[in-house]
Structures are given as structure tokens and as C-alpha cells.
Amino acid sequence: MVDQPQQADPRSFVRRRAVPLLAAATLASVFVAAYFAGQTHALRQANLNASTAGSPSDLSSPSSPTLPPGWKLPTLEATASASSEKFSMATGFVSDRAEGLFVLDHNSGLLQCSVMYPRLGQFLGLFVVNVHDALGTGKGAEYMMMTGMVDMPSSNNNPLASSVVYVLNTTTGIYACYYIPFNRTMMNANKPQQGNLVLLATGSADPVVDRDAIR
Structure with a gap:
């Protein structure tokens, strides 16, 4: 009686392929999270430096825009x-x-x-x-x-x-x-x-x- 070749189990094949894909996705996620964390830290540091260099009025109004040196916003004069x-x-x-x-x-x-x-x-x-x-x-x-x-x-x-x-x-x-x-x-x-x-x-x-x- 002739031995028939054993067929490969499809589930084991999928598991062997899935392991490297999951590992690659995990590494990519770690790199992306590290990148954005670094960008956020740099942005916070830049805002902190700008606030430290500003006047006290700038610190009390963090939402006011930072203008180039020599520039100022126009004033509005109105009647009521x-x-x-x-x-x-x-x-x-x-x-x-x-x-x-x-x-x-x-x-x-x-x-x-x-x-x-x-x-x-x-x-x-x-x-x-x-x-x-x-x-x-x-x-x-x-x-x-x-x-x-x-x-x-x-x-x-x-x-x-x-x-x-x-x-x-x-x-x-x-x-x-x-x-x-x-x-x-x-x-x-x-x-x-x-x-x-x-x-x-x-x-x-x-x-x-x-x-x-x-x-």
C-alpha cells in the first residue's frame, strides 16, 4: 500500500505567517509613538521658551498671537x-x-x-x-x-x-x-x-x- 503525502495544515501556515507580521506591526507602532512623543515634547519646550521670553502680559494671555519684532496689532476705536x-x-x-x-x-x-x-x-x-x-x-x-x-x-x-x-x-x-x-x-x-x-x-x-x- 502506497503512503499518500501528508497535506499541510492551512491553520499552521497562517500562524507561521501571522507571527512576523504582528511583530513588524508592533515595531512600527512603537516607532510612530516615539516620534510623536518627541514632537510633542519639542513643541511644549518651544512654547515654554517663548512664554519665558515674553512680558508678564504675554504670560497672562497665552492665547494671544506671537508677532515678529516690530509688529503690533491695530487698535480699534469705536463709538457706542x-x-x-x-x-x-x-x-x-x-x-x-x-x-x-x-x-x-x-x-x-x-x-x-x-x-x-x-x-x-x-x-x-x-x-x-x-x-x-x-x-x-x-x-x-x-x-x-x-x-x-x-x-x-x-x-x-x-x-x-x-x-x-x-x-x-x-x-x-x-x-x-x-x-x-x-x-x-x-x-x-x-x-x-x-x-x-x-x-x-x-x-x-x-x-x-x-x-x-x-x-
């Missing part, structure tokens, strides 16, 4: 406004060193611009006007107010602030623009000043369109 049922408030620059605070009383129509002198820390400039004269008044009238920049000729006889103030009667849609006769020379001399806000122009948010004029 807010309104309630009885009052409206806004701020606006009257010069390169001073800011005006505008307060409008909706009931009386009195608009006041108070200017703080930066050297003294006191409100020594005051300019007023009654907006009812230009915008009218009525039961339940409400107002909105904001400021804007202006570049008009100024002189000692006709001083002007850097801002104008806009007031809108939301009931009628009529608005007015006032400028502030603010004197920078008096502020530099720490002298108080006061006067009236001057009406510059008026307009309407719902004008009557003259169709014949635009044809």
Missing part, C-alpha cells in the same frame, strides 16, 4: 449708542484726546453733550439743544441717536468738534444732524466751556418722491 424708553445715550470723539457723552431726554427733548477733560478728569464742557425744535414732538414720540465723524473747516472763530450727532424721531421719521462748537484751545488751557449744539441739516426717512424731477 444705546436707547431706552425715556433716554438715549451715545459717545463720540470731540478731539484726538477727548470724547463727548451725549444724553437725550425723550420727554423734554433736551440733548446734552458733556465733555470730560482728560488732564483733569472732570466734565468741563457742556453743549445743549432742544431737538423738539427741529424734529417736533407728540404723544408717544420716541427717538434714536448716534454719532458720526466730520471733517469740516475749523478756526478759532468757528471751532468744531470731530464728531456730529444724529437724532431720529422714530414716530415721524424726521432726523437732524448737529455739530459741536468745541474749542480745543480752551480744553488745553483747562478752561471750562459751554454753548449750544448747532443744527447742521435735517431730513426724512420717508421722503416724498417727486417723480417728475427724476424723469
Whole structure:
């Protein structure tokens, strides 16, 4: 009787192949983990060195960007406004060193611009006007107010602030623009000043369109 050749066991063949593959995968995983661990350590060390070399303000704000020497982020100068049922408030620059605070009383129509002198820390400039004269008044009238920049000729006889103030009667849609006769020379001399806000122009948010004029 002839002996038949023994067939190889497929499972033993797979086991012999799997052992070297698993060993190679394990070594690759070790090398990859070591690489990333080294990169993480280097990054932490670089951040630590940068923080140590920075100023105290940099340490308190770790999220602030690191800029090249001689560079700095631009600053933002902005005005603000807010309104309630009885009052409206806004701020606006009257010069390169001073800011005006505008307060409008909706009931009386009195608009006041108070200017703080930066050297003294006191409100020594005051300019007023009654907006009812230009915008009218009525039961339940409400107002909105904001400021804007202006570049008009100024002189000692006709001083002007850097801002104008806009007031809108939301009931009628009529608005007015006032400028502030603010004197920078008096502020530099720490002298108080006061006067009236001057009406510059008026307009309407719902004008009557003259169709014949635009044809």
C-alpha cells in the first residue's frame, strides 16, 4: 500500500505567517509613538521658551498671537449708542484726546453733550439743544441717536468738534444732524466751556418722491 503525502495544515501556515507580521506591526507602532512623543515634547519646550521670553502680559494671555519684532496689532476705536424708553445715550470723539457723552431726554427733548477733560478728569464742557425744535414732538414720540465723524473747516472763530450727532424721531421719521462748537484751545488751557449744539441739516426717512424731477 502506497503512503499518500501528508497535506499541510492551512491553520499552521497562517500562524507561521501571522507571527512576523504582528511583530513588524508592533515595531512600527512603537516607532510612530516615539516620534510623536518627541514632537510633542519639542513643541511644549518651544512654547515654554517663548512664554519665558515674553512680558508678564504675554504670560497672562497665552492665547494671544506671537508677532515678529516690530509688529503690533491695530487698535480699534469705536463709538457706542444705546436707547431706552425715556433716554438715549451715545459717545463720540470731540478731539484726538477727548470724547463727548451725549444724553437725550425723550420727554423734554433736551440733548446734552458733556465733555470730560482728560488732564483733569472732570466734565468741563457742556453743549445743549432742544431737538423738539427741529424734529417736533407728540404723544408717544420716541427717538434714536448716534454719532458720526466730520471733517469740516475749523478756526478759532468757528471751532468744531470731530464728531456730529444724529437724532431720529422714530414716530415721524424726521432726523437732524448737529455739530459741536468745541474749542480745543480752551480744553488745553483747562478752561471750562459751554454753548449750544448747532443744527447742521435735517431730513426724512420717508421722503416724498417727486417723480417728475427724476424723469
